[in-house]
Amino acid sequence: MDITLPKLPYGYDALAPHISRATLEFHHDKHHRAYVEKVVALAKQANLSGQTLESIIHNTAGSKEHSELFNNAAQAWNHAFYWRSLRPDGGGAPSGKIAELIKTEFKTSQSFCEKFAGAAITQFGSGWVWLVLEGDRLVISSTSNADTPLAHGQTPLLTIDVWEHAYYLDYQNERAVYVNAVLSHLFNWEFANHNLSGLKIAAPAHEIKSPS
Ligand code: MN
Numbered sequence: 001m002d003i004t005l006p007k008l009p010y011g012y013d014a015l016a017p018h019i020s021r022a023t024l025e026f027h028h029d030k031h032h033r034a035y036v037e038k039v040v041a042l043a044k045q046a047n048l049s050g051q052t053l054e055s056i057i058h059n060t061a062g063s064k065e066h067s068e069l070f071n072n073a074a075q076a077w078n079h080a081f082y083w084r085s086l087r088p089d090g091g092g093a094p095s096g097k098i099a100e101l102i103k104t105e106f107k108t109s110q111s112f113c114e115k116f117a118g119a120a121i122t123q124f125g126s127g128w129v130w131l132v133l134e135g136d137r138l139v140i141s142s143t144s145n146a147d148t149p150l151a152h153g154q155t156p157l158l159t160i161d162v163w164e165h166a167y168y169l170d171y172q173n174e175r176a177v178y179v180n181a182v183l184s185h186l187f188n189w190e191f192a193n194h195n196l197s198g199l200k201i202a203a204p205a206h207e208i209k210s211p212s
Pocket of ligand 1 (some may be wrong): 166203
């Protein structure tokens with residue numbers, strides 16, 4: 001029983017012109033797939049086959065012996081969460097519960113966007129920037145490389161991938177233009193509200209299936 005690559009939750013053209021079909025094809029079909037395949041192979045070696053991705057992440061976080069498995073499992077999970085953090089015709093002002101929390105924590109959605117964009121643009125090297133819930137407060141947090149808020153007791157609400165492979169085909173070195181496009185046109189506030197709703201994290205299913 002192995003985890004499998006989840007499908008993109010929209011078509012390959014759905015996020016254009018902000019994120020192109022070419023980027024989604026490489027990013028999902030090659031990068032995300034490679035992380036999933038690596039997890040399957042390494043989980044076998046570690047006798048962790050059949051566990052959910054979340055269990056593998058929790059069971060390998062901080063382990064020197066299993067750092068490669070942790071990195072690939074966290075990357076697989078982060079990518080599935082990222083796909084769902086985006087939607088066509090998204091971005092702009094938040095609504096619902098997340099809008100109230102943003103008002104409490106950041107005063108205005110513009111001030112939130114400036115802080116979030118600042119964190120995403122200045123993140124040094126590869127990694128992720130997250131909007132997370134810590135206790136009952138919203139926090140903007142950054143993780144390096146594969147690291148994930150799941151390993152730090154935070155509840156992720158939305159994320160942006162700031163590895164170069166996420167934007168280089170569309171924007172080359174202009175990370176700021178990519179970050180602002182995501183904030184203005186793609187962020188999925190419904191997904192953030194869903195993650196806030198008290199349900200367990202809406203981790204996009206890397207379904208466990210028997211190998212075919
Ligand atoms: Mn990526």
